[in-house]
Amino acid sequence: MQTCISIVFKAYDSFQNKAVEPSLLTFFIDGILKKPVYKPDGYFVFTDLPEGPAEFQIYSPIYVSQCINVNIPTAGQEYIVRHLVMNPSASYPFISAATILSGTFCRGGAPCANIGFYIIRRDKTEIFKISQQKTETGSRTLKLFVSASTSLVTLPVTCLIDDKSPKNREFCTVVTHAEDDSFTLEDGLRFSHSRATGLLKSFYFTTSGDGSFFAAISGTGSGKIPVELHIVKDNVAFAVRSFELLSQKENRAGTINI
Secondary structure, three states: OOOOEEEEEEEEEOOOOEEOOHHHOEEEEOOEEEOOEEEOOOEEEEEOOOOEEEEEEEEOOOEOOEEEEEEEOOOOOOOEEEEEEEOEOOOOOOOOOOEEEEEEEEEOOEEOOOOEEEEEEOOOOOOEEEOOOEOOOOOOEEEEEEOHHHOOOOOOEEEEEOOOOHHHOEEEEEEEEOOOOEEEEOOOOOOOOEOOOEEEEEEEEEOOOOOEEEEEEOOOOOOEEEEEEEEEEOOEEEEEEEEEEEOOOEEEEEEEEO
16 A cells, blocks of 8 residues: 655754754644654654644654644645744753743733744844745745845744734745745745845744743844744734843743733
8 A cells, every 4th residue: 555645844943953853752643642754854754644634733852842733635645844943942951051031921811822922033134135026925935135144044944024014024934945046935925025025033932831931042142132022823913022131041021911
């Protein structure tokens, strides 16, 4: 009987920009433990999964847990490729001082369990700018200028498309680069964007069951670091909170009401 690939996860460590080792991730599909086939460079391959919606719960002793919902295609059709950006948890073996932010999200007095949010540094310039006249809604290809200061940026990278209109700002994952300066996105754009719109590197996190979170931010710096927390639904922010963090220190935000 022929084996068919259903989905491939490419997992990498966001803090050290390296592939994740197979012993560090455990996968559950709809609550049932499943062991993928591991391939070098962080590829976790699942085969012969039943067609239809599936929820992947991904756990690790050193990374923040994740939950991803996908629709498994019919066997024999083109399989899914997903990029897993694994962020450090409080148990991560940091090799140097890290800038850390922790706290708890609440809404209406209740903790916000298992919600996603992004952190961006506002002291950093764009790593890309859109070079085409206008992007199309739904497109998975962008023509981008690469900032000279970040010409060695590692892909994949998660970014905020910093549209002039706040309601059109969205997050995307840039996964591959072609020679003609076209870049491929993991998912299609939700909005259209104009030429010269900047893309800022961002870091994705989720809260735990009690609404608490732990976020370690990579990159050098000293003094105070201005950051924004974008709480999102479908990769579009519905609440934004700003903070100044002490670089290479642990920063406790307490309760953050959204």
